[in-house]
Amino acid sequence: MDIVFIDTPDTSDITGLESVVRHREQLLSTLLQASHKASSLHQNVLASLTLPIAAEDPLLIFKTFKQGSADEIFFWAHPEEQSAFVGVGAAITIEATGLTRCASAAAQWHAIQEHAVITASSIHLGGPMLFGGFSFDPLLPSQQLWQDFPDALLILPLLHYHYSGTRAALTINQPVNEGDDIARLADEISARIRSLHEAIEAENGAGTVQDKASLQLSIQNLLPESAWKSKVADAVKMIQSGAFEKVVLARGVRVVNTAEEAFDIGAVLPQLYKTYPSAHIFAFQRGQRTFVGATPEPLIEAHNKQLRTMPLAGSAPRGETEAEDRRLGTELLHSAKNKVEHEIVVVTIQKVLASLCSTVRVEDTPHLLRLKNIQHLATTIVGDLLPGHSLLEALQDLAPTPAVGGFPRKPALEFIRKQEGLERGWYSGSIGWLDMQGNGEFALALRSALIEGNQAILFAGGGIVADSHPESEYSETCWKLQVMLRGLRGKD
Numbered sequence: 157m158d159i160v161f162i163d164t165p166d167t168s169d170i171t172g173l174e175s176v177v178r179h180r181e182q183l184l185s186t187l188l189q190a191s192h193k194a195s196s197l198h199q200n201v202l203a204s205l206t207l208p209i210a211a212e213d214p215l216l217i218f219k220t221f222k223q224g225s226a227d228e229i230f231f232w233a234h235p236e237e238q239s240a241f242v243g244v245g246a247a248i249t250i251e252a253t254g255l256t257r258c259a260s261a262a263a264q265w266h267a268i269q270e271h272a273v274i275t276a277s278s279i280h281l282g283g284p285m286l287f288g289g290f291s292f293d294p295l296l297p298s299q300q301l302w303q304d305f306p307d308a309l310l311i312l313p314l315l316h317y318h319y320s321g322t323r324a325a326l327t328i329n330q331p332v333n334e335g336d337d338i339a340r341l342a343d344e345i346s347a348r349i350r351s352l353h354e355a356i357e358a359e360n361g362a363g364t365v366q367d368k369a370s371l372q373l374s375i376q377n378l379l380p381e382s383a384w385k386s387k388v389a390d391a392v393k394m395i396q397s398g399a400f401e402k403v404v405l406a407r408g409v410r411v412v413n414t415a416e417e418a419f420d421i422g423a424v425l426p427q428l429y430k431t432y433p434s435a436h437i438f439a440f441q442r443g444q445r446t447f448v449g450a451t452p453e454p455l456i457e458a459h460n461k462q463l464r465t466m467p468l469a470g471s472a473p474r475g476e477t478e479a480e481d482r483r484l485g486t487e488l489l490h491s492a493k494n495k496v497e498h499e500i501v502v503v504t505i506q507k508v509l510a511s512l513c514s515t516v517r518v519e520d521t522p523h524l525l526r527l528k529n530i531q532h533l534a535t536t537i538v539g540d541l542l543p544g545h546s547l548l549e550a551l552q553d554l555a556p557t558p559a560v561g562g563f564p565r566k567p568a569l570e571f572i573r574k575q576e577g578l579e580r581g582w583y584s585g586s587i588g589w590l591d592m593q594g595n596g597e598f599a600l601a602l603r604s605a606l607i608e609g610n611q612a613i614l615f616a617g618g619g620i621v622a623d624s625h626p627e628s629e630y631s632e633t634c635w636k637l638q639v640m641l642r643g644l645r646g647k648d
């Protein structure tokens with residue numbers, strides 16, 4: 157990989173997206189260098205240029221990218237940390253299937269990096285990043301509902317906006333082939349950026365909330381309530397007979413806007429952003445569908461060779477009053493059933509990380525993670541990655557954790573495959589990003605919905621152990637479904 161650090165443009169020069177277009181020299185020289193390499197190697201070479209730009213609301217950038225393009229769009233934000241990424245288009249698409257999908261994706265990413273030509277301003281690293289997700293279970297036959305979302309899909313966007321508080325950068329990624337007309341490529345890139353810039357200017361100040369009058373929601377369980385509860389009862393019997401210790405059963409709900417107007421993702425995201433500031437808010441548009449959610453649960457994050465996760469398992473509703481809320485929280489912290497559910501996840505993750513890290517630190521006792529209408533038991537786990545190991549390797553070994561699958565993994569997954577009857581696809585799989593330095597964040601894709609036009613399928617599940625009750629498990633899924641119902645309705 158060739159990296160060239162360039163001086164940061166002086167601050168007066170850092171304005172909107174269009175300021176990047178003024179750095180045509182840098183764009184041309186990056187493309188040209190990639191073109192020379194492509195000719196000598198007889199293969200595609202990635203050219204990438206990152207420049208600082210003035211910070212804009214990432215939600216506005218998403219909306220504009222969406223209006224201006226029918227391509228893939230990715231949104232990822234952590235509102236409390238004021239960090240967000242928005243990507244549009246696919247410069248490079250990595251797909252993989254089967255149980256070794258993470259290793260295969262990692263090998264493809266490595267090959268792309270090997271010859272890449274990267275120009276970046278020194279203080280604003282950013283640089284090329286992959287965005288994407290992994291399905292829950294690569295052994296499930298391919299599912300119609302999820303046809304555009306394969307087992308593993310990582311995309312290097314054509315344009316990627318990186319936002320962190322007051323700072324922002326734009327990354328341009330362009331694969332270059334031998335013989336490509338460099339000036340024409342630069343013109344196309346500049347035209348794309350200019351039209352996005354104009355769209356942002358036009359959009360600035362326009363409202364983001366979907367007109368509520370255009371929403372009339374019909375909500376229907378994919379499986380009748382009684383049928384789902386009897387699956388829970390069957391799982392409890394299996395657990396009591398010793399087949400496994402824990403299994404997570406999920407269900408789906410179809411929400412249709414009977415007013416026939418399409419759901420406006422550009423209005424759903426701000427709602428989630430506002431209501432769930434501690435969550436990771438995500439959206440991935442591909443084909444006609446967009447997978448959207450506000451997940452509270454990181455699967456694995458890597459920053460400077462340190463891995464971090466915070467499994468959640470064990471849930472209770474929030475109270476109506478402060479006193480009731482405290483009582484419910486204390487009951488959750490002391491509930492034997494929830495502690496068992498939680499401990500299974502923590503121990504499993506700790507073991508996996510121990511094989512990849514020199515040291516693993518686990519919080520002594522679970523703490524409460526309080527969200528809008530649900531609270532969970534949570535444990536922070538941190539490990540120092542051993543040389544030669546990576547985030548994608550951790551992801552391959554960890555997923556699915558018992559927080560979304562079960563324990564022991566094999567019989568629990570077999571039960572889900574045979575009994576659950578839900579096309580989980582990317583729901584309870586993982587979604588996130590990865591850069592060239594080995595940093596990245598993947599979260600469990602929970603509190604989520606797959607949206608197409610005026611229809612959405614919402615997903616929620618819960619951990620079943622020996623003393624679980626179908627009635628309370630059903631209620632738990634209802635609290636979890638509230639996240640996306642609120643998002644779709646545009647209500648707190």
Ligand SMILES: C=C(O[C@@H]1C=C(C(=O)O)C=C[C@H]1O)C(=O)O
Nearest residue numbers: 468470471559602616617618619
């Ligand atoms: C499966 C879901 O959530 C998971 C299951 C939990 C539980 O069983 O208590 C809690 C958080 C998540 O790990 C979901 O939100 O759909």
